[in-house]
Amino acid sequence: MMNTRQLNFVWVVLMLATLATFAIGEIGERIGIAGPLAMAALLAISIVKGRLVMLDFMGLRGVKFFWRGLMIGWLLLVSALIAIAYWIAAR
């Protein structure tokens, strides 16, 4: 199920993704990643990160779909609600 190489790889990906999130906050507007694009990018990054934590750190890869579905469903639902609220705010 778990192996050290996979866990290390996931940690590196999560670190790079965190750097990307931070960079959007620091220089996003200067490099043209602002507004709805920044919002979408940030949500996409956190979905990728959350999914990796669930599948590899929590060990849900290979587990019954029911559990993965509930967990990833939570992540997608929360992200969708945030996106809707931001869309309302931007109108």
Add this chain to the structure above:
Amino acid sequence: MERHPDITAPHAGPAVAPPGDLAIWFFILAELLAFGVFFAAYAFARARNVELFNEMQQTLDRPAGALNTVLLITASWCVARGVEATSRARPATGARWLAGGILCGGGFLAVKGVEYAAKFGAGINLSTNTFYMFYLSLTFFHFMHVILGMVILIVLWWQTRQGLYGPANMNGIESGAAYWHMVDLVWIVLFPLVYVMR
């Protein structure tokens, strides 16, 4: 709640139930539901006060938030490595990884403490405005979960050092680790939402 008898080897074929005790997963789902409602409430409150939220967000310590993301994710990685080592009958190595996780978790609490001290020092409190009401209550709710997670990790570290866990007995350590990863997972959504998204 124990679905697999102890004779089941942890690496024998594809698992059907999630690692650890099934009860912890119901607990995790309940926690995620509570945080999910909180996140949605923040986002919809922002929709009604966009200028205020965007202006106030600029007063947050974003580097500290990013550093805390690094600390929590690294803590989660350490805990996952600790569980992995223990499942391969190397509890001494497992305990060292868990100690690494505890150190990173402690780092998170220290950084957040410095952040809170700066905000309180500037006279900010729950009634400052809607943004800070959400910022303080949401991050403090999470902070309390980190503290509970730390207590669980310290117990797991101690028990793993004592040789309580091994390939035939992973239920407790897997359950505690799953709780810790939930705390990390919540921060992965909280950081971009509260500190970055505008």
